[in-house]
Amino acid sequence: MHLKDKINSAIDKISQQILRYNEHRRLFQNLFRSVKNSLNPTEFPDSFGFKTTDKSFVVNCPETNIEGLKIAGVDGGIIHRSLNFFDIALIRAVGVLFYYLPNSNPVVRYFPEENPFPDIVTSIEPLNQNEIESLISIWRMQKEIKCAISLVKEDLPDIIIIDGSVLPYIDYKVINHSEFLVHQYLNLKTLYRQLYSLCQKHHTSLCGIVKDSRSAILTEKMSHLLPHLSKLKEFEKLLEIDYRPIIRQLRDTDLLFQVLDQNERTFEFYLSNFNEKFDKNLPDFDIHCFYLKTAEYDTPLRVEFPILFSNPQDLSQSISALVISVSKHNPEYGLPSVIIEADARARLQEVDADILIDEIASKIGYSSFSLQKRRARSPFTR
Amino acid sequence: MKGKSIGTVIVAEETPNPSEFSFVLTKSEEDFRLQKGMYVTIQSEEGEIIASVLNVFKTNRYFSSPSAVKAYETSGKTLASIFPVDSWEYIIAQAKPLGIFSEIGIKRLLYPVSPGDTVYVPDTGTLSKFLGLDPENGLFLGKIAHHNLEVKVNLTRFLQKHTALLAISGAGKSYTVSIILEELLSRSQEQGRVAVILFDVHGEYKGLSDDSSEFKDKIEFFPGAFIQFATHKLTAGQFASFQPQMSAVQVRELYRILGKLYVTNTKQGKSYLIKDIIEKIENDDNINQRSKEALIGWFYTLESTQLFGQVEKPSLEDDIKAGKLLIVDLSDFTSLRKKQLIMSYFLTQLFDLRKKGKIPPTTIIVEEAHQFAPEASINMGLSRPIIETIAREGRKFFISLVLISQRPVKLSTTALSQCNTHVIMRIVNPYDLDFIGRSSEGIDRETMDSITTLGIGEAIIVGNAVNHPIFVSIRKRKTSALQTMDLEESAKAYDID
Numbered sequence A: 001m002h003l004k005d006k007i008n009s010a011i012d013k014i015s016q017q018i019l020r021y022n023e024h025r026r027l028f029q030n031l032f033r034s035v036k037n038s039l040n041p042t043e044f045p046d047s048f049g050f051k052t053t054d055k056s057f058v059v060n061c062p063e064t065n066i067e068g069l070k071i072a073g074v075d076g077g078i079i080h081r082s083l084n085f086f087d088i089a090l091i092r093a094v095g096v097l098f099y100y101l102p103n104s105n106p107v108v109r110y111f112p113e114e115n116p117f118p119d120i121v122t123s124i125e126p127l128n129q130n131e132i133e134s135l136i137s138i139w140r141m142q143k144e145i146k147c148a149i150s151l152v153k154e155d156l157p158d159i160i161i162i163d164g165s166v167l168p169y170i171d172y173k174v175i176n177h178s179e180f181l182v183h184q185y186l187n188l189k190t191l192y193r194q195l196y197s198l199c200q201k202h203h204t205s206l207c208g209i210v211k212d213s214r215s216a217i218l219t220e221k222m223s224h225l226l227p228h229l230s231k232l233k234e235f236e237k238l239l240e241i242d243y244r245p246i247i248r249q250l251r252d253t254d255l256l257f258q259v260l261d262q263n264e265r266t267f268e269f270y271l272s273n274f275n276e277k278f279d280k281n282l283p284d285f286d287i288h289c290f291y292l293k294t295a296e297y298d299t300p301l302r303v304e305f306p307i308l309f310s311n312p313q314d315l316s317q318s319i320s321a322l323v324i325s326v327s328k329h330n331p332e333y334g335l336p337s338v339i340i341e342a343d344a345r346a347r348l349q350e351v352d353a354d355i356l357i358d359e360i361a362s363k364i365g366y367s368s369f370s371l372q373k374r375r376a377r378s379p380f381t382r
Numbered sequence B: 001m002k003g004k005s006i007g008t009v010i011v012a013e014e015t016p017n018p019s020e021f022s023f024v025l026t027k028s029e030e031d032f033r034l035q036k037g038m039y040v041t042i043q044s045e046e047g048e049i050i051a052s053v054l055n056v057f058k059t060n061r062y063f064s065s066p067s068a069v070k071a072y073e074t075s076g077k078t079l080a081s082i083f084p085v086d087s088w089e090y091i092i093a094q095a096k097p098l099g100i101f102s103e104i105g106i107k108r109l110l111y112p113v114s115p116g117d118t119v120y121v122p123d124t125g126t127l128s129k130f131l132g133l134d135p136e137n138g139l140f141l142g143k144i145a146h147h148n149l150e151v152k153v154n155l156t157r158f159l160q161k162h163t164a165l166l167a168i169s170g171a172g173k174s175y176t177v178s179i180i181l182e183e184l185l186s187r188s189q190e191q192g193r194v195a196v197i198l199f200d201v202h203g204e205y206k207g208l209s210d211d212s213s214e215f216k217d218k219i220e221f222f223p224g225a226f227i228q229f230a231t232h233k234l235t236a237g238q239f240a241s242f243q244p245q246m247s248a249v250q251v252r253e254l255y256r257i258l259g260k261l262y263v264t265n266t267k268q269g270k271s272y273l274i275k276d277i278i279e280k281i282e283n284d285d286n287i288n289q290r291s292k293e294a295l296i297g298w299f300y301t302l303e304s305t306q307l308f309g310q311v312e313k314p315s316l317e318d319d320i321k322a323g324k325l326l327i328v329d330l331s332d333f334t335s336l337r338k339k340q341l342i343m344s345y346f347l348t349q350l351f352d353l354r355k356k357g358k359i360p361p362t363t364i365i366v367e368e369a370h371q372f373a374p375e376a377s378i379n380m381g382l383s384r385p386i387i388e389t390i391a392r393e394g395r396k397f398f399i400s401l402v403l404i405s406q407r408p409v410k411l412s413t414t415a416l417s418q419c420n421t422h423v424i425m426r427i428v429n430p431y432d433l434d435f436i437g438r439s440s441e442g443i444d445r446e447t448m449d450s451i452t453t454l455g456i457g458e459a460i461i462v463g464n465a466v467n468h469p470i471f472v473s474i475r476k477r478k479t480s481a482l483q484t485m486d487l488e489e490s491a492k493a494y495d496i497d
């Protein structure tokens, strides 16, 4: 076969796959759309672990008036440079609080300040690539959660929204070889517990917002459940095909983008609990989540929250209403304003980092880090 | 020395580099009115880096994506009610380093300033020295607007190598001339005074010598009606320059004739007139008839100008005095040729007297210089050769020109190229602009671009008088206004008479 023919046949194959995937995706989208109000998750067998109290697959979110409310967001920024045995990172986190007053623009406060100088953290632990990445994540989360704690202490917001998960998502298998990493991780969990308790004490709602197009948390759970739903007449058609591999390919947002309309969320369901095996005697928290569509043309957000007070259903309603109120203004972009602002404040410029890090490097007698970074690339690329 | 700090150097599109950097205005200094054309400074180990602000702009991340702005505004709310947009407004300036200033002088900057460097407002003393001004003895022409810095240009640097004052009509050339005159007339003996002669084409400088003028004792206003040449002072060559068709043979004959008159008249302390020359030609047997007739014809035309007499009026030797101004009023003459004749006669005499050391160092101010030294060869001005000669050689004899023109393209390039300082006011004609770009040394793109935007009374000084092009707001006059009227006044004056 000629090269051209090979390419053509490869392209054909890929196009076919995509077409088929789209077809199946549409099948599921239409299916769930048709049952979004009739399917009752409380009827799902307990063994599937949804632990939900919502009585329909899709729930309408209430509208809320945010006048007089304080809505906060926290985000972090990080820049990391690595030498053979030396890691250095610039980290900062910024909390923003919008205080909504009647007939005026929100009053904005920053924690610890508008443009905080980043922490410069270093490690000389012998870590492999995955471990370093975990360390960097841990450092960043530590900074963010500390920032959130001080924000709650100082200004008692009605809700605090964290950019990213509300849990410290670290793969324990990756870090458990390094005592240093485990120590850092446990320290991070302690910070999370402090934040949860503080929010619990002050009745501050807490949630993490994940704009994530890759996870399949819900579709994975649903794939196990589907055989049990086939008695519903809408699902009958599914029996004609082998749907299991298909739904396992489907990502949550892929499915939900077409199922949810603006101001709708999925039923809330159990995500995880905070404690791990080794956390035995420490206070535990249940973490629930739902998907929420804040903008007509944007993918739904995953909203995760610990059950700190009230009950999962009421919490879901109040959190979703507040998140929508600060995310609904741009039909193409559904992130909360407080997160957009916090992200912009926390973001670190690569060039600033280069300058700072070069300065440190020259003090300790290294040649330029940014040069090293450039050299590290292939000699053939420019 | 540095003034207050206003900003910090940032990294932006390939800058900082040796010829440009950007800085962001410090939040607390946002009320500081940073403007294009201002000077800023950065401390370095070698001295103060002085830079000029090329551009100032604002940024705001919330308004940098048109589609996002539009999308948010579909919600019916303003962006300011959703985000803290105000706090994202940054004022950023682009600046061009001009040099490093230290005790040992000014050096070119060959390396970039550093990101993070603090940017200051320079103090006026430093700036004045950096720009090559002369705060003690200079001519006070105006101020550098944004810095409240008095522009005092050094007399030698400003005038020794000639100056051109170029701008469209109404930009304030004559006004600026009167400022220069006030300054020249105010100088003390110790500061060094020059004599000044001004050819007033429109009769607008009479007001300078009004009774109310503090300079009236230093100014001689000479009315056009009384102008007269001392015929006997004119050489054959000069007559020839009045009559370019004259052949070499004819000039030689005339030379001989004037030689005779020198012996019979001048040497005896007697002057002579054109008619005496005509008579001598008529009675001369050596000239062929054709030349005779031509010469006589030309001399009759010269005589008809009524400019040729026995004595010189005004008398240059008497009226050209250090610290004094002689205004020669040409406003009554309608014939350009006549005006050129006058210019030619007096400039030739001036140059001669100056070479002989009979008059002090002199500055000659020529309004409408393009009429007296036109570039176009078809309309070769009678006075162009002497203006070009003085432009080329005057420097050695401390006789300097200030050429004023609203059409630089039409001005002799030879003369203009010898003017080492240009005072440029508003110019809009693209040909003139282009011409100035090519003929003004050291003028850069940014400076060029701002020429069209200059207001009345605003000028750019480039060249020998200053180390860098500077923007000057020409100061107010001390003397009464120039004798100019606007249309309404002029119409009333005519009607009521």
Ligand SMILES: Nc1ncnc2c1ncn2[C@@H]1O[C@H](COP(=O)(O)OP(=O)(O)OP(=O)(O)O)[C@@H](O)[C@H]1O
Pocket (backbone or CB within 6 Å): B167, B168, B169, B170, B171, B172, B173, B174, B175, B176, B406, B456, B457, B458, B473, B474, B475, B476, B481, B482, B484
């Ligand atoms: N520095 C100044 N301050 C205040 N007024 C000024 C200044 N310069 C010029 N003007 C005013 O602007 C007007 C035009 O000025 P001026 O007669 O000097 O222009 P010009 O360039 O000589 O014009 P033209 O080519 O027609 O001779 C005058 O009314 C003058 O008073």
Ligand SMILES: [Mg+2]
Pocket (backbone or CB within 6 Å): B173, B174, B175
């Ligand atoms: Mg004028």
